[in-house]
Amino acid sequence: MKLAYWMYAGPAHIGTLRVASSFKNVHAIMHAPLGDDYFNVMRSMLERERDFTPVTASIVDRHVLARGSQEKVVENITRKDKEERPDLIVLTPTCTSSILQEDLQNFVNRASMESVSDVILADVNHYRVNELQAADRTLEQVVRFYIEKAKKQNKLDTSKTEKPSANIIGIFTLGFHNQHDSRELKRLLKDLGIQVNEVIPEGGLVTNLKNLPKAWFNVIPYREVGLMTANFLEKEFNMPYVDITPMGIVDTAAFIREISEILKQSCNDIENKVIDIDQQSVLNTGKKDISAFNFENYIDQQTRFVSQAAWFSRSIDCQNLTGKKTVVFGDATHAASMTKILAREMGIRVSCAGTYCKHDADWFREQVQGFCDEVLITDDHTQVGDMIARIEPAAIFGTQMERHIGKRLDIPCGVISAPVHIQNFPLGYRPFLGYEGTNQIADLVYNSFTLGMEDHLLEIFGGHDTKEVITKSLSTDSGLTWAPDGLAELNKIPGFVRGKIKRNTEKFARENNVSEITVEIMYAAKEAAGA
Amino acid sequence: MSTLLSENLTFECETGNYHTFCPISCVAWLYQKIEDSFFLVVGTKTCGYFLQNALGVMIFAEPRYAMAELEEGDISAQLNDYKELKRLCLQIKQDRNPSVIIWIGTCTTEIIKMDLEGMAPRLEAEIGIPIVVARANGLDYAFTQGEDTVLAAMAHRCPTYESKSSTSKILKTAHPPLVLFGSLPSTVATQLTMELKRQGITVSGWLPSQRYTDLPDLGDGVYVCGVNPFLSRTATTLMRRRKCKLIGAPFPIGPDGTRAWIEKICGVFQLQPVGLEEREGIIWKGLEDYLELVRGKSVFFMGDNLLEVSLARFLIRCGMIVYEIGIPYMDKRFQAGEISLLEKTCRDMNVPMPRIVEKPDNYNQIQRIRELQPDLAITGMAHANPLEARGISTKWSVEFTFAQIHGFTNSRDILELVTRPLRRNQSLQGLGWTKLVKTI
Numbered sequence: 001m002k003l004a005y006w007m008y009a010g011p012a013h014i015g016t017l018r019v020a021s022s023f024k025n026v027h028a029i030m031h032a033p034l035g036d037d038y039f040n041v042m043r044s045m046l047e048r049e050r051d052f053t054p055v056t057a058s059i060v061d062r063h064v065l066a067r068g069s070q071e072k073v074v075e076n077i078t079r080k081d082k083e084e085r086p087d088l089i090v091l092t093p094t095c096t097s098s099i100l101q102e103d104l105q106n107f108v109n110r111a112s113m114e115s116v117s118d119v120i121l122a123d124v125n126h127y128r129v130n131e132l133q134a135a136d137r138t139l140e141q142v143v144r145f146y147i148e149k150a151k152k153q154n155k156l157d158t159s160k161t162e163k164p165s166a167n168i169i170g171i172f173t174l175g176f177h178n179q180h181d182s183r184e185l186k187r188l189l190k191d192l193g194i195q196v197n198e199v200i201p202e203g204g205l206v207t208n209l210k211n212l213p214k215a216w217f218n219v220i221p222y223r224e225v226g227l228m229t230a231n232f233l234e235k236e237f238n239m240p241y242v243d244i245t246p247m248g249i250v251d252t253a254a255f256i257r258e259i260s261e262i263l264k265q266s267c268n269d270i271e272n273k274v275i276d277i278d279q280q281s282v283l284n285t286g287k288k289d290i291s292a293f294n295f296e297n298y299i300d301q302q303t304r305f306v307s308q309a310a311w312f313s314r315s316i317d318c319q320n321l322t323g324k325k326t327v328v329f330g331d332a333t334h335a336a337s338m339t340k341i342l343a344r345e346m347g348i349r350v351s352c353a354g355t356y357c358k359h360d361a362d363w364f365r366e367q368v369q370g371f372c373d374e375v376l377i378t379d380d381h382t383q384v385g386d387m388i389a390r391i392e393p394a395a396i397f398g399t400q401m402e403r404h405i406g407k408r409l410d411i412p413c414g415v416i417s418a419p420v421h422i423q424n425f426p427l428g429y430r431p432f433l434g435y436e437g438t439n440q441i442a443d444l445v446y447n448s449f450t451l452g453m454e455d456h457l458l459e460i461f462g463g464h465d466t467k468e469v470i471t472k473s474l475s476t477d478s479g480l481t482w483a484p485d486g487l488a489e490l491n492k493i494p495g496f497v498r499g500k501i502k503r504n505t506e507k508f509a510r511e512n513n514v515s516e517i518t519v520e521i522m523y524a525a526k527e528a529a530g531a
Numbered sequence: 532m533s534t535l536l537s538e539n540l541t542f543e544c545e546t547g548n549y550h551t552f553c554p555i556s557c558v559a560w561l562y563q564k565i566e567d568s569f570f571l572v573v574g575t576k577t578c579g580y581f582l583q584n585a586l587g588v589m590i591f592a593e594p595r596y597a598m599a600e601l602e603e604g605d606i607s608a609q610l611n612d613y614k615e616l617k618r619l620c621l622q623i624k625q626d627r628n629p630s631v632i633i634w635i636g637t638c639t640t641e642i643i644k645m646d647l648e649g650m651a652p653r654l655e656a657e658i659g660i661p662i663v664v665a666r667a668n669g670l671d672y673a674f675t676q677g678e679d680t681v682l683a684a685m686a687h688r689c690p691t692y693e694s695k696s697s698t699s700k701i702l703k704t705a706h707p708p709l710v711l712f713g714s715l716p717s718t719v720a721t722q723l724t725m726e727l728k729r730q731g732i733t734v735s736g737w738l739p740s741q742r743y744t745d746l747p748d749l750g751d752g753v754y755v756c757g758v759n760p761f762l763s764r765t766a767t768t769l770m771r772r773r774k775c776k777l778i779g780a781p782f783p784i785g786p787d788g789t790r791a792w793i794e795k796i797c798g799v800f801q802l803q804p805v806g807l808e809e810r811e812g813i814i815w816k817g818l819e820d821y822l823e824l825v826r827g828k829s830v831f832f833m834g835d836n837l838l839e840v841s842l843a844r845f846l847i848r849c850g851m852i853v854y855e856i857g858i859p860y861m862d863k864r865f866q867a868g869e870i871s872l873l874e875k876t877c878r879d880m881n882v883p884m885p886r887i888v889e890k891p892d893n894y895n896q897i898q899r900i901r902e903l904q905p906d907l908a909i910t911g912m913a914h915a916n917p918l919e920a921r922g923i924s925t926k927w928s929v930e931f932t933f934a935q936i937h938g939f940t941n942s943r944d945i946l947e948l949v950t951r952p953l954r955r956n957q958s959l960q961g962l963g964w965t966k967l968v969k970t971i
Contacts, residue, residue, distance in 0.1 A: 523940045
């Protein structure tokens with residue numbers, strides 16, 4: 001048992017549900033007790049989703065405990081099949097069903113005979129994996145299922161698109177700024193003359209998954225979700241993938257260069273193949289392409305003039321940040337990228353970089369090596385809090401949890417990673433990836449520190465004006481007295497409305513010629529306030 | 532009585548596929564109410580994730596609650612439950628030194644049959660802090676019923692009332708002692724206490740009290756009365772195990788409910804209520820600006836917190852038409868007073884009786900909402916945004932649980948909540964974008 005107040009990554013089924021509900025026309029059914037469908041609230045509130053979240057529960061109650069689910073799960077699946085006609089129904093186990101050890105696969109087999117939809121059982125174990133690992137696994141499972149299905153039906157077309165194309169894998173619901181990142185990635189690929197073949201799972205159709213092999217390569221923007229799928233596609237179809245996160249100027253350039261290599265390589269392959277079948281025309285296009293796959297000019301233009309971040313790092317503003325201490329904490333992708341940006345691109349000192357993705361600790365250490373003083377791998381927020389208190393950085397870049405730690409210690413914090421609150425689902429365009437992403441990050445970093453000049457002036461003049469605010473009331477002596485019981489009751493009222501209630505009560509007392517305010521008067525005032 | 536009911540109100544029961552909060556959410560308000568308590572939820576990551584997200588920022592104010600997160604070793608019994616819980620409770624004792632630790636049993640502890648009730652007395656003796664066990668799990672209960680299980684467990688811990696002993700904490704009063712049960716913010720508790728004081732009735736204590744160490748005396752000769760409709764287990768425990776006399780009344784929600792509640796209590800103590808009618812009248816007058824907004828409008832309760840019958844009754848009195856009252860669980864005995872007041876209200880206002888749907892099916896309800904197009908749907912957060920996007924105004928039902936809605940004084944707050952979407956609609960009127968989903 002573990003005493004816990006807060007967790008960074010959610011339970012496994014959340015990951016499965018995030019993947020399932022990101023696809024269009026896929027329905028997830030949780031095998032769970034009443035109240036576990038909390039995911040719907042998160043999606044509806046955080047993402048401000050207009051549509052009903054395609055997740056329902058097959059409720060586990062006392063009867064199920066006594067007799068087993070029996071027909072219930074099968075009925076719920078076939079019912080949903082008739083009501084919504086989804087392409088796929090994903091039966092999702094939870095911590096409860098993990099212990100019940102019912103043969104869910106058997107329910108799935110039976111239900112799939114009766115329903116038009118495809119039905120699969122998400123293969124995740126609550127006690128072994130967390131939200132992110134489960135999402136990674138579920139995405140691979142769904143892709144594998146539809147590739148196998150297409151193979152069986154002989155509908156799998158592995159011929160490549162004529163023009164270079166890519167799949168973007170790992171964009172999904174409740175992901176940190178995923179929608180904006182997706183748009184930015186598409187724009188970046190378009191600039192490079194690369195078509196986007198499929199984006200999964202967000203907004204994709206499972207019936208289109210058989211088209212995945214048509215792309216020349218895969219893009220995995222986030223470390224946490226998509227790598228399993230990319231590995232599967234590589235093994236199965238020899239599809240290369242790019243797993244560099246294009247976050248920050250240096251890594252975005254590295255990402256583009258990697259793509260360039262892949263394209264050149266694929267062209268050579270095609271060329272060789274084409275010679276075999278002797279199709280001169282395709283050979284010509286292939287040859288022409290190779291020179292088009294040199295993106296150095298593009299990188300240079302974007303870096304120096306489109307993105308403002310390279311210029312920012314040379315500007316006087318950024319000079320003031322030199323050597324300031326920071327702490328970075330988040331998921332592996334964002335924490336690693338952020339550490340590199342701060343240290344390499346802005347000259348800021350990262351005293352500690354950390355991640356809660358314990359399952360990916362080795363990769364993280366390797367990434368941040370040389371860019372920070374120490375590395376912290378933990379999913380215990382009190383350890384992170386203690387570390388921050390010890391280091392006393394000038395700014396923190398972390399999750400919502402670190403933002404709250406920062407508030408308590410009076411240290412500013414920029415949020416760079418999930419877990420997140422509703423304010424991290426902005427309506428405006430805020431990617432973290434690509435060249436526009438570098439601008440956003442520069443703003444975030446700069447605004448998180450106390451502005452340079454302001455800081456300087458405060459130091460010279462000994463801080464803010466220290467004259468204390470003595471009274472919060474604008475009126476002079478009111479001639480009213482508060483009876484002890486009234487005063488005691490007033491003090492029970494939460495601080496932020498107390499002043500208003502005090503004023504309203506006194507106004508009421510004056511109007512009614514009452515000189516002593518008791519509890520009764522207080523509530524009489526409240527009752528009268530509405531009229 | 533029951534034949535009369537079936538003739539009038541219709542009770543139905545659907546599939547139970549509805550959205551509600553898990554009952555462990557009761558720790559959110561109970562830990563704030565009982566100041567010297569510590570709530571330990573014995574469950575999994577799923578429970579923890581729910582609490583963390585449902586309670587939002589509260590988690591950061593050094594809360595007096597925590598998860599005892601079960602790991603694989605606990606499930607497969609490789610670890611000893613007793614030793615594990617002892618280790619955590621000693622840590623809690625050291626860090627917070629509470630007067631009571633409340634263990635909240637969850638679905639997982641039910642399934643693996645962890646004997647919390649058996650372990651608690653042993654551990655209590657060993658570490659010297661009372662341990663109360665409440666099974667507030669999603670297998671058996673919905674949302675606010677969590678509080679019911681905690682209070683029922685706590686009722687066993689109240690000192691025994693002895694009418695002759697002078698040491699009894701209960702004040703000597705003209706009438707037999709009266710204890711009210713249900714957790715309310717202390718300001719609201721004060722308001723209700725004052726209302727009764729005006730009628731010459733002294734409230735001897737509240738279950739729960741502000742501090743665990745101040746729990747009221749209970750026993751033969753003590754009268755008890757509930758303030759919330761979801762407290763049926765607590766009521767049963769008080770009657771059967773603590774030999775108290777239950778005053779079955781409508782609940783003090785809305786001026787009509789508050790008046791009926793006070794009248795019932797006065798009736799039991801054979802007191803003539805004084806000035807209640809005028810008081811109710813004044814409150815109604817004060818609500819007039821809001822009543823203008825709601826009159827003739829229709830409401831649909833999807834049902835998730837058991838306050839639905841009382842709220843529907845109040846809204847009908849306000850002049851609204853209620854199509855459907857969804858409710859997770861309907862205790863017709865404990866809510867008898869409320870149900871008959873609802874019927875009377877419908878007759879007085881000359882509106883059709885609403886259907887009461889127990890264990891509703893959200894999918895079917897949404898089909899019905901589409902047909903009926905109510906002016907307001909009172910619903911959980913999972914459905915609010917999708918319904919709004921389809922042009923149906925909604926109000927989150929959870930807010931009624933956290934807002935102050937009891938007594939004469941707070942009647943306005945209920946209407947404040949109910950009219951908010953209506954007022955918002957007024958201010959956005961004429962912009963032309965009410966339906967915001969693409970029709971395929």
